[in-house]
Amino acid sequence: MxxxxxxxxxxxxxxxxxxxxxxxxxxxxxxxxxxxxxxxxxxxxxxxxxxxxxxxxxxxxxxxxxxxxxxxxxxxxxxxxxxxxxxxxxxxxxxxxxxxxxxxxxxxxxxxxxxxxxxxxxxxxxxxxxxxxxxxxxxxxxxxxxxxxxxxxxxxxxxxxxxxxxxxxxxxxxxxxxxxxxxxxxxxxxxxxxxxxxxxxxxxxxxxxxxxxxxxxxxxxxxxxxxxxxxxxxxxxxxxxxxxxxxxxxxxxxxxxxxxxxxxxxxxxxxxxxxxxxxxxxxxxxxxxxxxxxxxxxxxxxxxxxxxxxxxxxxxxxxxxxxxxxxxxxLKMGPTFERFIDAYVTIFSPELEPESLRLASELRAAGLSVLTAYGPARLGTQFSEADRKGATLALVYGPDDASANLVQIKDLRTGAQEPAARDQIVAAVQQKLQT
RNA sequence: GUGGCUGUAGCUCAAUGGCGGAGCACCUCACUGUGGAUGAGGGGGUUGUGGGUUCGAGUCCCAUCAGCCACCCCA
Incomplete structure (x- = not known):
């Protein structure tokens, strides 16, 4: 060594x-x-x-x-x-x-x-x-x-x-x-x-x-x-x-x-x-x-x-x-850099992984900085990682969301969570980031 | 390049020459659709490195490496 x-x-x-x-x-x-x-x-x-x-x-x-x-x-x-x-x-x-x-x-x-x-x-x-x-x-x-x-x-x-x-x-x-x-x-x-x-x-x-x-x-x-x-x-x-x-x-x-x-x-x-x-x-x-x-x-x-x-x-x-x-x-000067990733896309289950990756891809194409999980895990663990990596939002696409054509957007700054229509997700995320 | 001081876990620091610890951080679980809180558990160290003295060295000695301070000089 x-x-x-x-x-x-x-x-x-x-x-x-x-x-x-x-x-x-x-x-x-x-x-x-x-x-x-x-x-x-x-x-x-x-x-x-x-x-x-x-x-x-x-x-x-x-x-x-x-x-x-x-x-x-x-x-x-x-x-x-x-x-x-x-x-x-x-x-x-x-x-x-x-x-x-x-x-x-x-x-x-x-x-x-x-x-x-x-x-x-x-x-x-x-x-x-x-x-x-x-x-x-x-x-x-x-x-x-x-x-x-x-x-x-x-x-x-x-x-x-x-x-x-x-x-x-x-x-x-x-x-x-x-x-x-x-x-x-x-x-x-x-x-x-x-x-x-x-x-x-x-x-x-x-x-x-x-x-x-x-x-x-x-x-x-x-x-x-x-x-x-x-x-x-x-x-x-x-x-x-x-x-x-x-x-x-x-x-x-x-x-x-x-x-x-x-x-x-x-x-x-x-x-x-x-x-x-x-x-x-x-x-x-x-x-x-x-x-x-x-x-x-x-x-x-x-x-x-x-x-x-x-x-x-x-x-x-x-x-x-x-x-x-x-x-x-x-002197503790300069910005704090607490949130420097726009969104973290969680992966709910193996079946829903492809759609989560597609979601991330759409957000990136819109110019956002996006992390994804690298496989399904407990949501708590994924939120924890999202927070640690400096993500502003965490997105969840689970079975209930899939059947309702929704994506859950959780704001990691406040903990508040709201659903958004799957086909409007880019606009919804961008709008959340403005606030 | 010269002189002095310092070096223990990721970080901040304890440990009379006699079993290497704490706090924070990290990981797991409590918690199979929700992070920060709380609790329980866990991983972590050839005490910078190499020699020497000693029954025994984180502790003493020598060397070396790195950092800090002062020269020199400079962003």
Whole structure:
């Protein structure tokens, strides 16, 4: 016998889990469709060279595999494969191109809460425009989606990579040390300002520069206030000023798109790890319980250029389905899914089995989800199974019903039972389901 | 990848180094044309796995696997 075990960090999704997971992804995809996104899906396996050199230090987390002499890897996210497929099909797609994709990605991390080696993401991107309207649109989508799922308290944190670069320059940090600075300030929420200052100094940043950086990342308040304060620190840096103007435009458009002010905030400490981001970056977090970010995204204007002579500006993000799901289970959110089968057709006796199966067939042809018994059994047992399997109605066709041309329809929600004419059964069942 | 904690029935958890249990869930019956309630009965475990110490190990030791937490980093 083989021990039935699954690989660490990877989990099976049983029907109970899949109902909620499907609800989550259906809800999110519905929002994306209303914004005009189209589905574009790529393979899980890529040539290793496609993924290498795009994601930064975490490249060591790539699951690598070899088939014959082919050097392959499982995708680490869906963004890099998107860049590849866009570069190869640019002429067919028509810019700007808005895509979404639902699927697994793989990272060889040690498993922890909210972190799995196989995890599902719903990725969405707008390819081919650098307008701040596009950045604003994806942020609006994110806010709307979280609302729809019921995460009223979630907040979207927004920052800009070029503002961080400007901060590093203005503080006098060497270009090579900048990545380290981003990594440290990104931990502000977790370790606090004093620890950030300490770690900055430890990493070789001067006390003066560390103080400047800490002042900057402590900025908070309404976007206008924060932007003005940023401007006064970074005003002399040309690239940072451009980034501030860009971020201002994005924020203005987010408001125009109808997003409530309390659902997003500027967060000067937000850095995000993936090395391909070039502009605006954002993520969504929930204050309680702790779960890391529910989604993450930003603008990456140079990634497609790594696969093509011509680069294409792109902004995108990915929902973390595992985290959304785990949180919704923990917080008892989402529908209850008590009745997800329309009808269960009982089988009274061997003689009446054929007619019961015909009955089920008619209901299915009308588009209903129908279970049948797999043989005669005590009616009590059959009702019990019908209830357990989530049926709304149970149908009985017994000898008395057969001779009277009736079918008994029992509503398992209430226990009430009524007869219906055999030749009107589809309409009668549909009518019952409406109530 | 590094460090720490945990692992007993499907689930939640008991059991001083001395006979492995409870509640819930599941199955059968009371009930041969009616589920949820009630009652009676039943099935379930190599105590994650493999070694070791001991007269005796769920309990102590080592290894391993998995999960949780902290790093690292991230959805």
């Amino acid at each position: 083989i021990t039935p075990r699954s690989y660490k960090g990877m989990r099976d999704h049983l029907p109970d889990a899949m109902r909620l997971r499907r609800y989550i992804t259906d809800t999110l995809i519905d929002v994306l469709r209303r914004y005009g996104f189209e589905e574009l899906s790529t393979p899980i396996v890529e040539y290793a060279e496609t993924l290498e050199g795009k994601i930064g230090e975490d490249e060591k987390l790539l699951f690598r595999l070899q088939f014959g002499s082919d050097q392959l890897a499982l995708r680490y996210d869906q963004t890099v494969p998107l860049a590849r497929v866009i570069a190869a099909n640019e002429g067919k797609l028509g810019m700007p191109f808005k895509r979404y994709a639902l699927g697994q990605s793989y990272r060889g991390e040690r498993q922890q809460r909210g972190r799995y080696r196989e995890f599902w993401q719903l990725d969405a991107d707008i390819v081919g425009v650098d307008s701040p309207v596009a950045d604003a649109e994806v942020i609006a989508i994110v806010c709307e989606s979280l609302q729809r799922l019921g995460f009223a308290g979630a907040r979207v944190l927004i920052n800009h990579r070029e503002i961080l670069s400007g901060l590093a320059r203005v503080a006098g940090v060497e270009a090579e040390a900048a990545a380290n600075v981003y990594r440290i300030i990104d931990k502000l929420d977790k370790i606090g300002l004093d620890q950030v200052r300490e770690q900055l100094v430890q990493s070789g940043v001067s006390a003066d520069a560390a103080a400047k950086i800490c002042d900057f990342i402590s900025l908070e308040g309404a976007p206008d206030t924060v932007l003005a304060a940023m401007q006064s620190t970074l005003g002399d840096d040309e690239a940072a000023s451009a980034a501030l103007a860009n971020l201002r435009a994005i924020i203005e458009n987010v408001a125009l798109l109808g997003v409530a002010p309390e659902s997003y905030t500027l967060s000067p400490a937000l850095a995000r790890g993936l090395s391909y981001y070039t502009g605006c970056v954002f993520e969504a977090v929930l204050a309680e319980p702790p779960m890391g970010s529910l989604l993450g995204g930003g603008r990456y204007d140079n990634l497609i250029g790594m696969f093509s002579k011509r680069s294409l500006p792109t902004v995108g993000f990915a929902f973390g389905i595992e985290r959304l799901y785990d949180l919704m289970v923990e």
